[in-house]
Amino acid sequence: MPALSYLWIIPLLPLVGAAANGIFGARWPKNVVTGVALSSTTLAFLAALEVVREFMELAPYQIPWTKSYFTWISAGGFRADFALQVDQLTVIMLLVVTGVGWLIHIYSSGYMHDDPGYRRFFSYLNLFMFFMLVLILAANYLLMFVGWEGVGLCSYLLIGFFFTKQSATNAGNKAFWVNRIGDFGFILGVLLIFRTFGTLDFASVLPRAAAMAADPAGQIGTLTAIALLLFVGAAGKSAQLPLYVWLPDAMEGPTPVSALIHAATMVTAGVYMVVRSHAIFLNAPVAMQVVGVVGCLTALFAATIGLVQTDIKKVLAYSTVSQLGYMFLACGVGAFSAGIFHLMTHAFFKGLLFLAAGSVIHAVGGEQDMRKMGGLRKKIPVTFWTMFMATLAIAGAPGFSGYFSKDEILEAAQHASPVLWGLGVLTAGLTSFYMFRLLFLTFFGKERYDEHHVHVHESPKSMLAPLVVLAILSVCGGWMAAPQLWGGVNHFQHFLAPVLATASEPATAAAAETAPGGAEILQTLFGAPVIAGLLGFFLAWWMYCKSPETPKKWAASLSAPYKLLSGKYYVDELYAAVIVRPLVWISDKVLWHVVDEGAIDGAVNGIATVSRESGDRLRHVTSGNVRSYAAWIVAGALVFTSLLIWMVN
C-alpha cells in the first residue's frame, strides 16, 4: 500500500506550492507561479485518486486506515500524534476538496490573470488547500483543530485580499472575529472530550461515545455538552444562526475564493465535523434537536434574505448559508449520509454557480449588481448554460444532483418532524425562486448595462473548462443515489454505511420496506419539494420575465416586509447595537482609559517615577569627595557592627 503509507504527501504538496510561491515567487515570471500552484494541486488530486484506489482494495477490518507519523505532543497523560486517517467519509471529502479545489485553481489562473497580487493569491490558495486537507485527514480532534484554525486564517487572508479596500479588510476582520466565537466553543468541546475520554483520537473516542448510555431526552449530560460545544464551532465555521453574519460579507474576496472557501469546502467543515462526531451527537438527543432546528431555521431565514438581494454574489452567499442549513437539518434528524451527500452535490453546483457568477462579472467588466445586467444569454452562452445547469441542480429539478440530496434530507426530516419538513419544503420553493430570479435578471430581458462602455465577452478557456466539468458533475453528481427511486440501493449511503454504522438511518428503513411501482416513482419524483420548486420557478418567471414591473409594485405595496428583507432583518445592526457597540464602549471607557491608562500604565510609570526620584536624591551621595566616601564606609561599618552585636545579643 505505497500511497496509503505516504498519506502526508497529499497535504504536503499544496504546502510546498504555497511556500515556493510565497518565498521565491516574487522573482519568478507569472507562468512559473501558475505552474507551481497548479502542479501542486494537480499532483495532490492525483495522489488523492491513488489513495482512494488503494483504499477500495482494503479489507473492511483495515478501515479506518490510520497512520501515525510522529508524536506531536506528549505531556503527562496527554498525548496527541501527528496521525492521518482514511475512511469512507474522508474519501468523499478528499475527492471533493482536491477535485473541486483543482478545478478552481485552474479557473483562478484565468480569473486572476491581470491582478497584481497574482502570486500572493495562489500562495494563499495553496495554503488553504493544505490546511483543508489536514482538517479532513486528521485522525484526532487536535490535529483537526489545526486544520480548522488554518482554513480560518486563509479565509481571513483571502477575504481581505484586496486590502486597499476598507470594506474588504473589515469583512476579513468580521469573518475572523465571528469565527473566533465558534472556535472557542470547538476548543472547549475538545477539552471536554479529553476530560471525559482521556484521549482525542477518533478511533478511541467515537466507539466509546457510541457505547455510552445516551443522555436522557431533555437533559444536558456530558455528551450533550460536548455535542453542543462542538456545534457552536460548526455554527461559526459553517455560518449557521446566529453566527452566519460573516459569510455574506466574505463576498468581498475574489470570486474563486468565494467558490472554493465560502461555498464548496471550508464552510462545509462544520458539517463534516458533526458527521465525524455523529457517535457523540446520536447519544445527545437535545443536541440533535438543536442542530436540526438551527439548521432548518437558518435554511429558511437565509433563503428569505436571498429573495431581495441585488448583488449577484450576495444572493449566492445567502443561498450557501441556506444550503448549509439543509445539511445541518439532515444531521439533526439523523440522516448524516444525506448531509454529506448534500455537502458533495452542493460543492459541485454552488462552486459552479460562483465560478459562473465570476465569469458574468468578468464579462460585464466588474459589475456585480444584477439590476445592471440582463440579456447576457446570447453573448456568453457557455456561462449561461453551465449556470443554468447549476440552477436546476440547486432548485432540485428531478434528475439533477441537488434533487437527490435535498429530497433525501427532506424525506428524513419528514420522518422526524412534520414542522421541519414543512419549513424545508418552503425553503426549497424559496431557493428555486431566488435562483431563477438571479438567472432571469442576469441572462434574460433587456440589456441594462451601459453598452458603450461595457464590452461583453466570453471568458477565456481556462475559466470555461472548469465550468463545464462542474456542470457535468452538477447534473450527474447525484446519480449514485438514483436506484433508490425504483427500490434499489442508494450507492452513496451504502458506501458511507460502515462509517455511520452506529447511526440509525431513518431513510434506509423507509426505503427498504417495499419496491415501489411506477406510480409511486412518479409520486416521489414530483413530491412536495419539486412542486414547491416549480412554483418558485413560475413565480420568478412571471415576475422577472413576463411582467417585469411586478417586483417594483410589490416592493411598494409590501414596503415593510420588503425593507425588513432587504435590510437583512437588521441582524448586523442588532449585533452592532447589542454586542459590538457596548464592547467598544467598555473597551474605550473602561479598559482603555481606566484599566490600561490607569492601572497598567500607572503601575509602569509609577515604578519609573519612584526609581527616578530616589535616584535623584541618592545622586548627591556620590559627591566625588574621597573623604565623604571614607566617612560613609566608616558609618556603614558602624551600622553593620552594631547590627551584628544586636543580633548576637
Next chain:
Amino acid sequence: MVPTSYYLVLSAILFGLGVVAFVSKRNIFIIFMSIELMLNAVNLAFVTFSRSLGQLQGQVFVFFVIVVAAAEAAVGLAIVILIHRNRGTLNVERVDSLKD
C-alpha cells in the same frame, strides 16, 4: 601573664586611632598610614584570640593579612606618587575630578 583583655583593648584603641585619622586627615599619605594602622590592630586581635583559644588559624590569617597589606602598600604608594606627580598635591579634597 598579661590578661587577654589588655591586648584586645590595645587593639581597639589602635583601631579607633586609625578610624579617626582615616576620617579626619586630608593628607592622602596619612590616610594611607591610618589604614595600615587599622590592619595591624586587627592583626593584633587575631593573634590574641589565636593564643587564648589555642588555635593556629588566627596566626595563619595574620600572614595573609600582612601579604595583602604589602601588596596594597606597593600599589597604593604607586598611586600616591602618581597623584602627587600629576596634581602637585596630596590633599584628597582637591582630588575630586570624578564629581564633574
